[in-house]
Amino acid sequence: MANNVENCEKVLIINRKRKYRVPKKQLLSVPYFEKMFSSDCVESQENKVKLDFDERVFDSIISWILSGQFNIRMEYAISFYEAADYLMINERFLEPCLSHFLENFTIENIPVLLPQVTKVSKFFTSGVINNICRHFLMITNTDIFLNYPVETVEAILKLDLMVHSEYQIFESIMKWVYEDVESRKELLPRLLACVRWAFMDHDDICKIKNNELIKALPNFDEIISSNGECAFDRSDQxxxxxxxxxxxxxxxxxxxxxxxxxxxxxxxxxxxxxxxxxxxxxxxxxxxxxxxxxxxxxxxxxxxxxxxxxxxxxxxxxxxxxxxxxxxxxxxxxxxxxxxxxxxxxxxxxxxxxxxxxxxxxxxxxxxxxxxxxxxxxxxxxxxxxxxxxxxxxxxxxxxxxxxxxxxxxxxxxxxxxxxxxxxxxxxxxxxxxxxxxxxxxxxxxxxxxxxxxxxxxxxxxxxxxxxxxxxxxxxxxxxxxxxxxxxxxxxxxxxxxxxxxxxxxxxxxxxxxxxxxxxxxxxx
The missing domain is CATH 2.120.10 (Neuraminidase)
Incomplete structure (x- = not known):
């Protein structure tokens, strides 16, 4: 049996910087490859396929193809699901991925999940965004939020968050900055650009201008005149x-x-x-x-x-x-x-x-x-x-x-x-x-x-x-x-x-x- 596997026709798969030689017979169990190799396309003629998936994701998928087992982690859960969906792998394979995600999704996972979310993503990405937007004010009252990297905070602040006023967006920024003010005060202009100043109440702007960190900014008037991303009034929800x-x-x-x-x-x-x-x-x-x-x-x-x-x-x-x-x-x-x-x-x-x-x-x-x-x-x-x-x-x-x-x-x-x-x-x-x-x-x-x-x-x-x-x-x-x-x-x-x-x-x-x-x-x- 081992000799049969070793001697069978193999396909070279190049996924980013990694190469795999996979028995063609086993690869055909995946609908995407079965469809590819039943046609006259170049890949079928050369037994060579180029892909562009997260390496950890594709390692798990190859493991499943060859052994029936695979590992999944929250760090690449969405990317894993998207890759499996692209390869037309059936629901029986995807169900445990979904269960794992739903069972383990917390605000601790947001820094690793947000970068995986795209406009074409299918796997509960709207659910991730929806939960962040709906519970934003609660999220800002956690120590986890205070320890997010600036990239995560910035990505969150650009969403259509559900708030009663844009001033609450400003308050969330200041909470995060004050957690480590010496190292984070330089990042303040970057985050203030996420505030939709056109929808900020005039009295609130006057109150903001009295903040000591804001007074120290040389370009605050330029920031508020930029208006941020003002396509949608977040306070009108x-x-x-x-x-x-x-x-x-x-x-x-x-x-x-x-x-x-x-x-x-x-x-x-x-x-x-x-x-x-x-x-x-x-x-x-x-x-x-x-x-x-x-x-x-x-x-x-x-x-x-x-x-x-x-x-x-x-x-x-x-x-x-x-x-x-x-x-x-x-x-x-x-x-x-x-x-x-x-x-x-x-x-x-x-x-x-x-x-x-x-x-x-x-x-x-x-x-x-x-x-x-x-x-x-x-x-x-x-x-x-x-x-x-x-x-x-x-x-x-x-x-x-x-x-x-x-x-x-x-x-x-x-x-x-x-x-x-x-x-x-x-x-x-x-x-x-x-x-x-x-x-x-x-x-x-x-x-x-x-x-x-x-x-x-x-x-x-x-x-x-x-x-x-x-x-x-x-x-x-x-x-x-x-x-x-x-x-x-x-x-x-x-x-x-x-x-x-x-x-x-x-x-x-x-x-x-x-x-x-x-x-x-x-x-x-």
Whole structure:
């Protein structure tokens, strides 16, 4: 048998600087080579093939062809998949590559993965970019980000990152520079060129000019006049989203801009074959609602959805998220305290009766009640993995949201609480008790772009905005035909399930109609 292999016809493969002599018979098991050698092409006549793959990748592929075994590492996972796809190797070979990638992808891998991403890449490259863009603010709050090479930071900053303002891009640059200011301050102009200055608020630019490192730059005015890459306003990706459940279990999804102008996206059908892996394509969004206790994964192109898992025993949305982020930075200012009695010592181990995880400006804040004393407590921000890994959906006696440094809480008894975790000021009022609302009909959210805290009554469709100056709620508008129309059986149709604020990839969302106003975010290109 060994003699037969040694004596069989061989093909010379030249891949970059490496040469391989491979038995032709075994090489024909690969569709690309089988097709090549069944034709009259030059390669077939000369038994000589020239290729241009990463050497480590092609070594693994040759190993698989000859022995049925191969090695794969995250450093070249995307390039490996692309090479296998080019050679038309079947899905049975590619599936373990995909599984390995999905199981091991974290922000630690970004420096080696980003250089492999190209416009023609197929292997989850849009998923890599999508996760970086969506979770950029969280990534910047990790020590891993602070230790990225400048090439990686620059590549990230050039993406269409999901931020509330360009000032947050500037803040991320300064975080990275200050980690090693003496060696990195010379790189500041290079990174500042990635800021899209045309979309920077004038007041923010004035604030930036007062920074000592910026003052030391001789050419800062030239940098901001260059405008960076201004084709897309990264700060214009935050929207309101409503989900209405129809009588046939399909969902009607609508999007509202910051002025509450509504755009209907259409009906979406449930598809439980949608992967729940944390990495997803750029036309797929994870939308959290009900104070972060529920969520939905939406495929905007296929118009399908799947409910996210918040009850699993092993993997949930939050456990996958913290695995991706690895850990938050040690440089963050951490505070763990009782909300009503900041001076009282809080034990190192807390036994909560219930808790909520709230995303805020790139970190998570935890608000809960202790099991025995029923005291309000908070973690600003959350550091330990166990809070993410152990979080499970359950019935809650309060809703909560965060805006800037203030946590807003609405209790089952309709007490409205405001807690500023910088000043540790705790306030509450009973105004909402006079409205006779039902707790389970209410949704409490915040919207950073509008700087507003919003209360939605699902039963009436009324939407209220909290006026902090006057300490009262003002009715903003009403969503009509919510729980008002019924079918012949008397059951509700088009029931409002969710009203939330979120980042959305509008370039992949096809509305049922367009507006003609050039100023509207809902227009065609």
């Amino acid at each position: 935050s929207f309101f989203l409503t989900i209405h459940q129809k009588a046939d279990a399909t969902l009607l999804i609508k999007i509202l801009n910051s002025d509450f102008i509504c755009l209907s996206i259409g009906d979406f059908t449930q598809d439980d074959s949608i992967s729940l892996e944390f990495v997803n394509e750029d036309h797929v969004s994870d939308i959290l609602f009900d104070s972060g206790t529920k969520g939905i994964r939406i495929d905007w192109i296929k118009k399908t959805f799947r409910w996210l898992d918040f009850k699993g025993k092993v993997k949930t949305y939050y456990s996958n998220l913290i695995k991706f982020l690895v850990e938050f930075s040690d440089n963050l200012n951490y505070l763990c305290c009782y909300l009503e009695d900041a001076d009282k010592d809080i034990p190192e181990t807390i036994f909560p009766e219930e808790e909520l995880l709230l995303e805020s400006n790139g970190v998570f804040i935890l608000i809960g009640k202790t099991k025995c004393e029923k005291q309000w407590f908070g973690l600003f921000p959350v550091a330990k993995h166990s809070w993410f890994n152990d979080f499970r959906d359950q019935k809650h006696s309060f809703h909560a949201t965060v805006l800037d440094n203030t946590v807003y809480i609405l209790t089952k008894d309709l007490e409205f609480i405001q807690y500023d975790y910088e000043t540790q000021c705790f306030e509450k009022n009973d105004e909402l008790k006079e409205e006779k609302f039902k707790f389970n009909d209410l949704i409490l959210i915040s919207h950073k772009k509008n700087d507003e805290v919003i209360l939605v009554n699902k039963a009436s469709g009324k939407v209220y905005v909290f006026c902090s100056d006057e300490e009262k709620w003002i009715e903003k508008f009403r969503i009509m035909n919510i729980n008002l129309c019924t079918d012949s059986s008397g059951s509700d149709i088009d029931k409002l399930v969710a009203f939330t604020s979120t980042f959305l990839p509008m370039q992949f969302i096809e509305p049922l109609y367009y507006e003609s106003s050039e100023d509207s975010i809902l227009t065609t290109d």
